Each structure stands twice: as structure tokens, then as C-alpha cells.
Amino acid sequence: xxxxxxxxxAHLAGLARLAVxxxxxxxxxxxLDVILESVARVGEVAAQDIPPTSHAVPVTNVFRxxxxxxSLPREAALDGAPAAEENRFRVPRILSEEA
Amino acid sequence: MTxxxxxxxxxxxxxxAADLADRLASGEVSAVEATRAHLDRIAAVxxxxxxxxxxxxxxxxxxARQADDDRAAGRPASPLAGVPLALKDVxxxxxxxxxxxxxMLEGWVPPYDSTVAERLREAGIVVLGKTxxxxxxxxxxxxxxAYGPTRNPWxxxxxxxxxxxxxxxxxxxxxxxxxxGTDTGGSIRQPGAVTGTVGxxxxxxxxxxxxxxxxxxxxxxxxxxxxxVLDAALLHxxxxxxxxxxxxxxxxxxxxxxxxAREGAAGDxxxxxxxxxREFAGEGYQPGVERSFQAAVAQLSKLGxxxxxxxxxxxxxxxGAYYLIAPSExxxxxxxxxxxxxxxxxxxxxxxxxxxxMSMTREAGFGPEVKRxxxxxxxxxxxxxxxxxxxxxxxxxxLITRDFTAAFEQVDVLVSPTTPSTAFPLGERTGDPLAxxxxxxxxxxxxxxxxAAMSVPSGLSDEDGLPVGxxxxxPAMADDRLYRVGAAYETARDAASGGPLIESIPALEVA
Numbered sequence: 013x014x015x016x017x018x019x020x021x022a023h024l025a026g027l028a029r030l031a032v033x034x035x036x037x038x039x040x041x042x043x044l045d046v047i048l049e050s051v052a053r054v055g056e057v058a059a060q061d062i063p064p065t066s067h068a069v070p071v072t073n074v075f076r077x078x079x080x081x082x083s084l085p086r087e088a089a090l091d092g093a094p095a096a097e098e099n100r101f102r103v104p105r106i107l108s109e110e111a
Numbered sequence: 112m113t114x115x116x117x118x119x120x121x122x123x124x125x126x127x128a129a130d131l132a133d134r135l136a137s138g139e140v141s142a143v144e145a146t147r148a149h150l151d152r153i154a155a156v157x158x159x160x161x162x163x164x165x166x167x168x169x170x171x172x173x174x175a176r177q178a179d180d181d182r183a184a185g186r187p188a189s190p191l192a193g194v195p196l197a198l199k200d201v202x203x204x205x206x207x208x209x210x211x212x213x214x215m216l217e218g219w220v221p222p223y224d225s226t227v228a229e230r231l232r233e234a235g236i237v238v239l240g241k242t243x244x245x246x247x248x249x250x251x252x253x254x255x256x257a258y259g260p261t262r263n264p265w266x267x268x269x270x271x272x273x274x275x276x277x278x279x280x281x282x283x284x285x286x287x288x289x290x291x292g293t294d295t296g297g298s299i300r301q302p303g304a305v306t307g308t309v310g311x312x313x314x315x316x317x318x319x320x321x322x323x324x325x326x327x328x329x330x331x332x333x334x335x336x337x338x339x340v341l342d343a344a345l346l347h348x349x350x351x352x353x354x355x356x357x358x359x360x361x362x363x364x365x366x367x368x369x370x371x372a373r374e375g376a377a378g379d380x381x382x383x384x385x386x387x388x389r390e391f392a393g394e395g396y397q398p399g400v401e402r403s404f405q406a407a408v409a410q411l412s413k414l415g416x417x418x419x420x421x422x423x424x425x426x427x428x429x430x431g432a433y434y435l436i437a438p439s440e441x442x443x444x445x446x447x448x449x450x451x452x453x454x455x456x457x458x459x460x461x462x463x464x465x466x467x468x469m470s471m472t473r474e475a476g477f478g479p480e481v482k483r484x485x486x487x488x489x490x491x492x493x494x495x496x497x498x499x500x501x502x503x504x505x506x507x508x509x510l511i512t513r514d515f516t517a518a519f520e521q522v523d524v525l526v527s528p529t530t531p532s533t534a535f536p537l538g539e540r541t542g543d544p545l546a547x548x549x550x551x552x553x554x555x556x557x558x559x560x561x562x563a564a565m566s567v568p569s570g571l572s573d574e575d576g577l578p579v580g581x582x583x584x585x586p587a588m589a590d591d592r593l594y595r596v597g598a599a600y601e602t603a604r605d606a607a608s609g610g611p612l613i614e615s616i617p618a619l620e621v622a
Contacts, residue, residue: 016490020490021486024486024489024490024493025482025486027489027493028442028473028482028485028486028489029446029449029466029469029470029473030470030473030474030477030482030485030486031467031470031471031473031474032474032482033474036479036482039479040482040483040486043483043544044483044486044487044490046544046545047434047483047487047544047545047548048487048490050430050431050434050545051430051431051432051434051435051500051504052431052499052500053428053431054428054431054432054435054500054503054504054507055499055503056428057425057428057503057506057507057510059503059506059507059509059510062506062509062510063506063509064502064505064506064508064509065505065506065508065509065512065559066329066505067329067359067561068315068316068329068512068559068560068561068562068587069315069316069359069361069561071358071359074358076355084222084223088222088223089222089452091220091222092219092220092221092222092452092453092454093451093452093453094450094451094453094454094455094456094459095456095459101451101452103451103465104459104461104463104464104465104467104468105464105465106464106465108464
């Protein structure tokens with residue numbers, strides 16, 4: 013397995029929406045490298061024909077009756093919001109200036 | 112049996128939940144008195160232990176008054192009505208903050224209750240407050256809490272285990288007779304082991320995850336924590352059972368765990384086959400832990416159990432598989448903390464984009480371990496690495512499940528040490544994530560396969576005088592076997608050493 017580079021960590025942080033600092037990039041690159049080297053041991057197991065398990069309880073399509081039930085009142089849903097306006101969540105701009 | 116430990120505080124806080132329930136039933140003690148005693152104990156020792164992130168004195172006393180009123184009217188809500196409990200801060204509670212030990216959720220009060228919180232209320236159990244934990248349940252020492260570590264009541268310079276260190280420490284400090292934890296890779300059992308208390312990870316799907324802040328959804332499982340096996344069983348029955356709000360909840364009768372604990376306490380394990388996991392010994396195990404484990408195995412054999420050695424060849428790959436699967440699921444689950452609908456928002460100055468605010472918030476709100484795991488999971492799931500990491504880990508998960516299936520064709524339960532060492536010193540492993548992960552070595556296979564396991568105190572390690580846990584593992588939906596074997600062992604161990612292990616805990620300094 014290839015060693016994880018500082019640039020790769022920066023890419024991962026971008027994907028994960030983490031505005032990490034320069035110092036963190038160094039720390040995480042070193043730590044992730046050690047961790048990945050250790051967990052890569054799973055690759056030693058010959059498992060070509062083994063089916064993967066994603067879940068201990070293999071259930072599919074759990075249905076319930078389609079009944080109208082009370083949902084969260086608007087005030088309760090907005091109560092924990094960082095910002096709300098006109099009974100809605102207020103969010104920062106989602107389009108760039110040029111768009 | 113009545114516990115009146117040296118470290119137990121008042122007479123009421125020293126009682127087991129079962130004993131306290133008896134006294135409540137007979138009218139000898141009121142729920143308000145019992146709750147008051149525990150709140151006083153928290154006020155006296157939690158400055159040192161820091162098991163709680165939030166104590167709800169008013170709510171607890173109101174719940175206690177309700178329990179007393181119901182009993183006076185001749186309709187107590189359950190056998191545990193009026194008994195106080197400490198709830199891990201990972202469960203949504205509409206009347207208390209729910210922080211998961213994270214700055215991301217500081218002060219957040221959820222708009223709804225988790226099923227566990229609701230069942231506790233329905234049972235008349237008095238929730239004293241919310242307990243400290245590693246941030247989003249990621250850790251083995253509670254040092255990853257954004258609100259400072261919890262200290263082990265056996266030695267306050269040592270870790271209480273994690274992620275549910277607060278719940279386990281609250282029991283050992285006699286701040287509560289019952290607690291609730293969640294176990295994704297050992298977060299109930301490992302803290303139980305290092306604090307000399309009992310912790311159970313029920314069969315996956317046995318207890319509802321609704322309203323449990325998700326870390327790794329295919330592994331997370333709520334469960335009971337207590338100072339005795341019977342107490343854990345009583346709590347298990349109060350919270351377990353099918354819940355339509357959790358689609359992975361098992362729709363089948365709850366195993367009769369309280370009856371199994373009572374049967375086990377009679378002390379006869381004739382006809383029970385116990386398998387010792389060969390792979391969980393040797394290098395990396397503290398000698399005192401191994402000696403305590405060997406003594407426990409000898410005790411089981413004395414009780415009539417047939418003990419054999421069992422090989423589970425793929426268990427040695429469990430740690431690697433877990434630290435790929437759990438971070439992968441976490442990276443997806445924690446994407447919900449996007450600074451838009453609830454929780455922290457940083458940098459929203461009117462000029463920054465949603466994406467910039469999101470990235471700044473997550474950077475500010477998450478601690479180092481959470482960031483590490485999110486990036487590790489992002490890596491394991493990214494194209495080019497998926498097959499080698501996440502895909503291969505899922506195949507190993509299948510092989511570990513098969514190891515269990517083969518083992519349980521030969522034996523009724525498997526046993527191992529719960530964790531390779533006793534409580535390590537605070538700060539010892541914080542700079543070395545991999546060393547921290549090793550604390551979960553023996554507990555992880557059960558989470559991957561979805562079956563049930565318990566940690567029960569097996570005594571003190573002879574080299575450092577700190578508690579050791581015996582892990583008992585059973586097949587899925589055979590949780591009752593844990594309680595039968597656990598209670599038989601506990602009774603025999605207590606009898607042989609002259610009393611419950613918790614009675615030998617040093618007294619905490621009282622404020």
C-alpha cells in the first residue's frame with residue numbers, strides 16, 4: 013500500500029468539508045499513514061470468493077402502514093437552527109456571485 | 112446481597128438497583144429519598160470524577176415524585192420504578208441537552224426523545240442526567256470528550272475506558288446504580304472492565320437505536336450498565352424489544368435475561384460448554400489480566416462448566432476490519448453536521464458560501480479523533496481504494512461471523528479477557544491513535560457479527576490492583592446465556608473473595 017501524502021490528506025479534508033490547518037495536515041498525514049498500514053492487514057486474508065457483509069441483520073424493505081401521523085411542529089424543528097427567518101432555515105449563500 | 116462499599120457514600124447509594132427496588136416496593140424508602148441521595152452523592156464526588164455532562168436535579172426529582180405517586184396509587188410503572196439512572200449523552204432527550212461530548216452540539220436540546228429515553232420514562236426510571244463520553248462515541252478512554260475527561264473512581268489518574276467512561280464511572284463512584292451505554296466496538300464492555308462494573312452489548316437489533324446519534328449504524332447497539340449482573344438484566348428488559356421506529360430492530364420476544372440471571376446465581380453450570388478463544392492471549396496482554404482470566408476460567412470449570420479451547424482464526428483481522436468499516440460509516444453519518452439545521456455554525460458573515468461555512472464549522476466543531484476517522488472513512492470509501500479497504504473489510508466481516516457460527520456449534524458461550532490491559536494512565540495514549548485502538552481488540556468481533564456479549568468483573572490485576580473484566584460472548588438472540596453464566600461466575604467470585612469486587616474500591620474524596 014502506498015504511503016498517504018500530505019496532498020492526499022488535503023484532498024480528503026476537502027471532500028469531508030474540513031477546513032484543516034497546515035499543522036493538522038502534517039499531524040494527520042503521519043497518523044493516517046500508521047493507521048492505514050495497520051488496517052491494511054485485512055488484505056492478507058484470502059477472501060476472493062467470500063461475499064461481503066454490510067450488516068449483521070440482513071433485512072430488506074421493512075414496511076409499515078401508510079398512515080398520517082403527527083410530525084414535528086415547525087417551531088420545534090427550527091428551535092435548534094443556527095439561524096431562522098420567516099419560519100424557514102436561513103443558510104449562507106449557495107450560489108457564487110457570478111452565477 | 113446488599114452492597115455497602117467503603118466508597119459507597121450513603122446507605123442508599125451503596126445499594127444495588129434490585130435491593131433499592133425492593134425497598135421502594137416495601138415502602139421503606141421513597142423514590143424522592145433515593146433520588147436525593149444520588150444527587151447529593153453527585154454533588155459530593157462529581158467534581159473529581161466528572162462522570163456527568165449535565166445533571167437534571169429538577170427533572171429527576173419530578174420523575175421521582177411521579178414514581179412515588181404511582182406507587183401510592185397501587186400502579187408502579189415497572190419493577191425498577193423510582194430507581195435512578197445515568198444516561199449516556201448520545202441519546203436524544205427533549206428535556207435535556209444532548210451533546211455527544213462534542214462542541215458541535217453544545218447546548219443542543221433535541222426536539223424529540225430517543226426510544227431508550229422514552230422506555231426509561233415509561234418504566235418510571237429516574238434519569239439523573241447525561242454522562243460524559245468520547246466525542247461521538249469515538250474512543251476508548253473518554254479523553255476525546257470536548258468537555259474534559261472522566262476519571263476512573265478506582266484511581267483518578269487513570270482512564271475510565273470509553274467511549275462510555277461517564278456511564279461506567281458513575282456506577283463505580285456510586286452516583287447511580289444503573290446506567291445506559293452504547294457499544295459500537297466495545298464502548299460498554301471496555302469501560303465496564305476497567306471500572307469493575309458490568310456492561311452488556313445486547314444482540315444487534317435487540318435495543319432500538321431510534322434517537323441514538325449515529326456513529327456506525329451497522330454496529331451501534333445500546334445496552335445496560337450496572338454494578339451487578341442481575342441489575343443489568345433488569346435494565347436490559349426495561350429497554351429491549353421491537354421498535355417500529357428502528358427498521359433494524361428485531362421483531363421477536365426479548366430473551367428472558369432476568370430469569371437467566373436468577374437461575375445463574377444458583378451457581379450450577381453443569382451442561383454448559385464454554386469456549387476459550389485461543390487468539391485472545393499472549394503478546395500484548397498484561398500478565399495480571401491473563402492471570403485473572405485464567406482464574407475466572409478455572410472458576411467456571413469448578414461451577415460445572417465444560418471448558419474447551421476454540422480457535423477463531425479470523426479474529427486477528429477484526430481490529431483492521433473495524434477501523435475501516437466504522438470510520439466509513441461515520442464519515443457518512445457525520446455528514447449531517449453541516450451547520451444548516453441544528454448545532455454549531457461558524458463563519459456565517461454574510462459573504463461566505465454555505466460550503467465555506469460548512470467546512471469552517473466542521474473544523475471548529477469536531478475534535479482530532481473525529482476528524483481522523485472522517486478522513487480515514489473518506490479514504491477507505493474513495494474510488495481506487497474501495498475494494499482494497501472497505502470491500503475487503505466487509506469480506507473479513509463475513510469470515511468473522513463464520514468463525515462465530517462454527518464456534519457456537521461446539522460451545523454455548525465463548526470467553527476472553529474484555530480488554531488486554533487494566534485502566535491506563537490519563538494522557539498515555541492520546542498521541543498514539545493506534546495504541547488507543549488496541550483497547551478494543553477483544554470486543555470488536557462481536558460488533559462485526561452482531562451477536563451479544565457481556566463484561567463482568569473478574570477481580571483485580573495482581574500487579575497494579577486495578578479491575579479486570581471477563582468477556583462472555585453468546586450467539587445472536589441468546590443474550591440470556593450471558594446472564595446465566597455471568598451471574599453464576601459473579602456469585603462464585605464474590606463468595607470466594609468475601610464480597611463484591613466494587614466493595615474494595617478506595618473511598619473518593621468528598622467535596
